Amino acid sequence: MPVSCQSTARTELRHATAAAHERLHEVPVFAALAAGRLDLAAYVSLLGRLYGFHDPFEAAIDLARPPGLQPAEWRRAHLLQSDLAALGQSDAAIRQLPRHPVVGSQWTPARSMGALYVIEGSTLGGRLLARQLDHLVPADGDCGRSFLLAGTDTGHVRWRDFCTALDRCGTDPASRAEMVAGAIETFRCFEAWFV
Numbered sequence: 001m002p003v004s005c006q007s008t009a010r011t012e013l014r015h016a017t018a019a020a021h022e023r024l025h026e027v028p029v030f031a032a033l034a035a036g037r038l039d040l041a042a043y044v045s046l047l048g049r050l051y052g053f054h055d056p057f058e059a060a061i062d063l064a065r066p067p068g069l070q071p072a073e074w075r076r077a078h079l080l081q082s083d084l085a086a087l088g089q090s091d092a093a094i095r096q097l098p099r100h101p102v103v104g105s106q107w108t109p110a111r112s113m114g115a116l117y118v119i120e121g122s123t124l125g126g127r128l129l130a131r132q133l134d135h136l137v138p139a140d141g142d143c144g145r146s147f148l149l150a151g152t153d154t155g156h157v158r159w160r161d162f163c164t165a166l167d168r169c170g171t172d173p174a175s176r177a178e179m180v181a182g183a184i185e186t187f188r189c190f191e192a193w194f195v
């Protein structure tokens with residue numbers, strides 16, 4: 001049962017990307033995370049890989065100004081930096097992590113909104129995945145898993161409000177098609193980054 005949110009644009013995005021989302025569940029590192037089988041070294045490596053994706057993608061999305069949202073409501077790459085630091089990674093090591101060569105500089109606002117749907121939607125699964133780390137990181141506070149728990153932060157955009165922004169951006173079929181293209185492209189890049 002999908003998380004509740006009456007949104008035409010979200011329904012369209014969800015259908016268009018369902019197969020790509022499902023495939024991510026089979027990527028070994030995410031399957032291990034979901035099953036509570038990750039060790040600390042693998043978790044730190046996953047955070048580093050996520051940072052190398054999110055930091056450039058979030059910058060590209062921000063540049064295109066997805067309408068109706070403030071960057072502080074959705075940006076999360078800094079949380080990956082905090083989690084990596086909390087788990088012992090130095091600033092120098094974080095700076096040297098490989099980064100995705102994102103080609104988003106020509107994105108329209110609607111296309112960036114589709115990319116943001118992927119980034120933001122992952123906070124829904126992130127809440128569940130964070131619970132599978134109890135054996136690795138301290139339960140008190142978010143130390144080491146603030147990225148996965150970001151969707152529960154009071155300052156973070158709520159899913160319902162994000163869906164409203166999706167609908168406002170996608171009032172016409174052309175904009176919705178742009179959003180869907182942005183979401184498909186982002187899922188494709190993410191999948192390729194992890195396999």
Ligand code: HEM
Pocket residue numbers: 001002003004010013014021024025030031034117118119120121122123124125126128129190
């Ligand atoms: C094992 C890894 C993952 C699990 C277990 C998982 C699980 C979930 C769950 C439970 C939901 C909410 C359920 C629903 O409303 O239908 C969800 C939604 C979503 N997830 Fe994941 N997820 C995972 C990885 C990812 C990743 C890595 C991404 C993107 C990079 C992602 C993108 C999304 C999106 C876009 C949605 C919103 C779908 C919608 O519109 O309903 N997920 N995920």
